[in-house]
Amino acid sequence: MLTYTLRRLAFAVPALLAISFIIFAILDLAPSDPTAQLPLTIPPEVREKIRLSLGLGEPFAVRYWKWLIQFFVNEPLNLIEQWTGWSFGDGDRLRVLSWQTRSPVVDLIAQRMPQTLWVVGMSYVLGALIAIPIGVISAYRQYSWFDQFGTLFSMVGFSIPTFFTGLLFIVIFSVNLEWFPSIYDTTHEVTDWESFVFQIKQMIMPTMVLGLYNASQISRFMRASMLDNLGQDYVRTARAKGMTEKVVVLVHVMRNSLIPVVTVLALNLPQVFGGAIITEQIFKVNGLGQLLIGAIEGGDIPTVQTLTFIFAVLIVLFNLIADLLYGILDPRIRYD
Amino acid sequence: MPLADGAPATAQQTNGVDDAPVLEVEGLETVFDTRDGAVHAVNGVSFHLRPGELLGVVGESGSGKSVTMMSALQLLPSPPARRTGGMVRFRGQDVDAMTPKAMRRLRGGEIGFVFQDPMTSLNPVFTVGFQIMEPLRKHLRLSKPEARKRAAELLAMVGIPSPEARLNDYPHQFSGGMRQRVMIAIALACEPGVVIADEPTTALDVTIQAQIIELVKDLRQRLGAAIVWITHDLGVIAGIADRVAVMYAGRIVEEGPVLEIFEDPRHPYTRALLETMPHLEGDRPQRLRTIPGQPPVLMETPVACSFAPRCPHAFDKCLAADPRLEPCGAAGHRVACWWTPPEAETEVPA
Ligand SMILES: Nc1ncnc2c1ncn2[C@@H]1O[C@H](COP(=O)(O)OP(=O)(O)OP(=O)(O)O)[C@@H](O)[C@H]1O
Ligand SMILES: [Mg+2]
Numbered sequence: 079m080l081t082y083t084l085r086r087l088a089f090a091v092p093a094l095l096a097i098s099f100i101i102f103a104i105l106d107l108a109p110s111d112p113t114a115q116l117p118l119t120i121p122p123e124v125r126e127k128i129r130l131s132l133g134l135g136e137p138f139a140v141r142y143w144k145w146l147i148q149f150f151v152n153e154p155l156n157l158i159e160q161w162t163g164w165s166f167g168d169g170d171r172l173r174v175l176s177w178q179t180r181s182p183v184v185d186l187i188a189q190r191m192p193q194t195l196w197v198v199g200m201s202y203v204l205g206a207l208i209a210i211p212i213g214v215i216s217a218y219r220q221y222s223w224f225d226q227f228g229t230l231f232s233m234v235g236f237s238i239p240t241f242f243t244g245l246l247f248i249v250i251f252s253v254n255l256e257w258f259p260s261i262y263d264t265t266h267e268v269t270d271w272e273s274f275v276f277q278i279k280q281m282i283m284p285t286m287v288l289g290l291y292n293a294s295q296i297s298r299f300m301r302a303s304m305l306d307n308l309g310q311d312y313v314r315t316a317r318a319k320g321m322t323e324k325v326v327v328l329v330h331v332m333r334n335s336l337i338p339v340v341t342v343l344a345l346n347l348p349q350v351f352g353g354a355i356i357t358e359q360i361f362k363v364n365g366l367g368q369l370l371i372g373a374i375e376g377g378d379i380p381t382v383q384t385l386t387f388i389f390a391v392l393i394v395l396f397n398l399i400a401d402l403l404y405g406i407l408d409p410r411i412r413y414d
Numbered sequence: 415m416p417l418a419d420g421a422p423a424t425a426q427q428t429n430g431v432d433d434a435p436v437l438e439v440e441g442l443e444t445v446f447d448t449r450d451g452a453v454h455a456v457n458g459v460s461f462h463l464r465p466g467e468l469l470g471v472v473g474e475s476g477s478g479k480s481v482t483m484m485s486a487l488q489l490l491p492s493p494p495a496r497r498t499g500g501m502v503r504f505r506g507q508d509v510d511a512m513t514p515k516a517m518r519r520l521r522g523g524e525i526g527f528v529f530q531d532p533m534t535s536l537n538p539v540f541t542v543g544f545q546i547m548e549p550l551r552k553h554l555r556l557s558k559p560e561a562r563k564r565a566a567e568l569l570a571m572v573g574i575p576s577p578e579a580r581l582n583d584y585p586h587q588f589s590g591g592m593r594q595r596v597m598i599a600i601a602l603a604c605e606p607g608v609v610i611a612d613e614p615t616t617a618l619d620v621t622i623q624a625q626i627i628e629l630v631k632d633l634r635q636r637l638g639a640a641i642v643w644i645t646h647d648l649g650v651i652a653g654i655a656d657r658v659a660v661m662y663a664g665r666i667v668e669e670g671p672v673l674e675i676f677e678d679p680r681h682p683y684t685r686a687l688l689e690t691m692p693h694l695e696g697d698r699p700q701r702l703r704t705i706p707g708q709p710p711v712l713m714e715t716p717v718a719c720s721f722a723p724r725c726p727h728a729f730d731k732c733l734a735a736d737p738r739l740e741p742c743g744a745a746g747h748r749v750a751c752w753w754t755p756p757e758a759e760t761e762v763p764a
Binding site for chain 1: 519
């Protein structure tokens, strides 16, 4: 298992380098001008100077190389310094800077990460927690009214886009019932019980919108996996041994059914970090999704490059994690 | 009068204490609801099993051997399976009227089941030890270490080397024959009075087959369990069974003591089955014979004898009426057939 993991990690390095090159090259080809949003009164020579100051005068290879050093060497060193308090060299390293804000991209991401993790991560957990019992019951009572309702629920949940459910929730729960705020206040800090309640309240709607969407997918998946396993011979053996239905379904069948579901959950986890771009927009949660949208609109190429590449790293990483989980959960799979 | 009546009754009863059947099945009927209609898989099967007895059940593939046994213990998923009639009694108790709890006690606790396919009948994600310990902990209420000890003993009993260590292995780490042994160990875990072994040797090669047969013989002697042994191999049955039931198209067409079935087979189907058996006595076995024709599609309840289309002795009555199991020949021999073999014609029915 360890050698397998190390081998996979070693393979990931060239793959990620290739990905980083592609991302960098494609964004470089994009006809976007970082000075486009500056006032028209700025004379062209000044504009050119601004461009040069952003490093655009240098050839592609040099810029790519610099970005690589900044991303793979300087930023990790910075992080290590921050976490451990050690210091390497003079600490004066070039960092990946956002063109829009002139602040390091990694700091921006660190700022936005908590909101995304809270809202989108919570919706993922919530989705799984709702979906797994629904999937289990639907499969066990296939074609019962519960199952039919569950099918309808997930069809609706899956086919209605989150921008619609989001607005619907706002109209019902914020405008008409006035239960929850429609805008997520990122500056809000939890200090006592009351502020905690407020935090929960403002999280409920975005979390539910995304959670229901996730749940409708996961529950289908869980149901299919359960149905696959309920028909297996070993289920009959468990019953013939005199096990209770609870043990048969929740131990024997579920343990098998969870294997593919857990794997898919792990595979899809990078989505959480990607932030649900649309949902974050609707509820004004300024998480990673919003950061990305803002950067794209402002032609802030370093931010887009770095964010996209981080997503790529996460996808590669969680692919590996999913494979390892599979090996842990299913004793028939051996990696050596 | 009551006294006179009472005397033989008590005599019968005392006689019956040893002999009362542990398992009785009467008129069992089961259908599968499929997209193309109902498949009548079991059509009025009746049999009984006495303590310590080994009943061999033979028949072609698809004759309903497995379905009959599973239906009796309510192990068929419903839908598609549906019991449409019949009565099952275990030690005189109506199995269908049992509470779910009593039913669970029965399954695993008092009736052990060895399923046909050892490759898929064990749960792939639990260790073999866990799967053997489950019924021990549930029915015998053993503690974990006790159950573990007993599980290792069971593995040793079915002839698996270094049983202690193998408890921690998963089913895929065992060969097919070993998995079948594990299945047998699970079935025997709680020392049940009845073991239903559904083709326990069919998936195995001949040497392992012989080992398993020896094992079952031996276990039967030591534990005194009654066994239903399902197979399509009459050769296996000949060596171990006390009685044989021959199944065709979801019913028992002939039933009797093993010697009777082999020496005085009455049903043309039984005779055909015996003829398909390779004879080891001859210098060179003849070409394997098969029974011509196909088993019937069980889409409707038969009005005629189901074997008639394939039967070399069929006559007009066979197409007009469905024969029932009637006594014939020696005691305990019953057959469902209108035709009488010429050599038996002179005999007076007992
Ligand atoms: N789930 C099902 N749906 C429909 N028909 C079924 C189903 N299971 C079994 N049957 C039918 O029931 C009949 C009896 O099947 P069964 O498995 O009892 O045969 P068998 O005698 O055990 O054969 P084998 O020797 O191959 O094990 C077959 O004709 C089969 O088509
Ligand atoms: Mg069978």
